Amino acid sequence: MTQDILAQIVSGTYPDPDGGAPLQVATRSVVMARSLAGDEGELVVPLGLGPRLAVVSDRTTHGVLGARVERALAAKGEVVSVILPNRPHADSETVATIREATASADALVAVGSGSINDLCKYASAQDRKPYVVFGTAPSMNGYTSVNAAITVHGHKKSLTAHAPVGAFMDLSVMAAAPVRMIRSGLGDSLCRPTAQADWLLAHLLFDQPYRTMPFVLLAADELPMLEETDALVAGDIGAMERLVRTLLLSGFGTAIHGNSQPASQGEHLISHYADMLGDPGWPASFHGEQIGVTTLSMARLQEAMLEGPPPELAPDRNSEAEFVKRFGEAIGKSCWAEFTQKRLDSPRAAALNQRIAERWQRIRATIAEVIYPVSLLEKALARANAPMKPQDIGWPEPFYRTALRHAREIRNRYTFLDLAADSGRLEKLAERI
Structure with missing residues (x-):
């Protein structure tokens, strides 16, 4: 079941454990493989995002994967390259910067992990544009969520955004991420029991x-x-x-x-x-x-x-x-x-x-x-x-x-x-x- 559960969810055939209709998500493609090298264009183009794509990365993730994604997509259409400083802040000011830099694009392609994904997710939602994400580290669980953690005037909030049309995970890239980022993903996964207990408490009370x-x-x-x-x-x-x-x-x-x-x-x-x-x-x-x-x-x-x-x-x-x-x-x-x-x-x-x-x-x-x-x-x-x-x-x-x-x-x-x-x-x- 674990091998095809992602495919079942994306295809809308996974039964609801709570008795409702089969589960539905807006994400249309999830690909997780040992290597995606050479396949980036074939993963994105069938999604029909438009002829002009903005690839958003930071200086580190651009070197790790962003440049590779840009080359693959440039062979298929027009690419706008947006490279942020390292460790960009997921705040309203950086969202505004991304929206301005990607104004002429039909869709955004996020190449990174937590902050890059949240920034692109929220910026694209504000502009009513689709986005896809190529993950570079297994550091958090927000790749396929519909919320973005954005700081607004100093107050960190979970804001409604939208899901990626596609999420693509190269496991070799993930495994080569800095070990701190791998430990970070473990830490983010660890909270299932405490989060469930808190949510269940609110339900029961x-x-x-x-x-x-x-x-x-x-x-x-x-x-x-x-x-x-x-x-x-x-x-x-x-x-x-x-x-x-x-x-x-x-x-x-x-x-x-x-x-x-x-x-x-x-x-x-x-x-x-x-x-x-x-x-x-x-x-x-x-x-x-x-x-x-x-x-x-x-x-x-x-x-x-x-x-x-x-x-x-x-x-x-x-x-x-x-x-x-x-x-x-x-x-x-x-x-x-x-x-x-x-x-x-x-x-x-x-x-x-x-x-x-x-x-x-x-x-x-x-x-x-x-x-x-x-x-x-x-x-x-x-x-x-x-x-x-x-x-x-x-x-x-x-x-x-x-x-x-x-x-x-x-x-x-x-x-x-x-x-x-x-x-x-x-x-x-x-x-x-």
């Missing part, structure tokens, strides 16, 4: 919509992948294929659901908080490296909350003035607008306490079925020599404790961070997770 589909897609590959992380970072093509398939399927899970809920919960909020408020002078870290670290914290928090007594929730006492003081004027007001949508007042707290009193044992048992022991997640990262502590990625411990306490405030997504805070346990737990 608030009756929010929830699907098993995104997690069924990952089930066959997940444990084998976590058990071969040493082979993965050693360049094993079979292990790389499993990771890349996991990343693509995770992106499809969010695309089919319609937002990032299946793959981005409390662990991502902590990472986004650090991106927004961390010191630019700290060592640079990849998104997935951060998620590996924050996933371990969320797994410990979830474990502590599930093992403890039923939580008793109190109304939230935060105010907009406190948010502005904590985050600054613009970001504080933007975060407050998000937070107030999930903020507990007295009636909501009372209703939740009633539900918890009646159902906590069932809630706890249901969530316990979808998580892994913290030790399993730790071993997966340790075998790959991946970052496991905030200090490993240059985050000072005092800052990280602050991030654990306040990351929940940046987005309207109720997670175990909120449950711990609303029950008065987050302050103490933040000191030991």
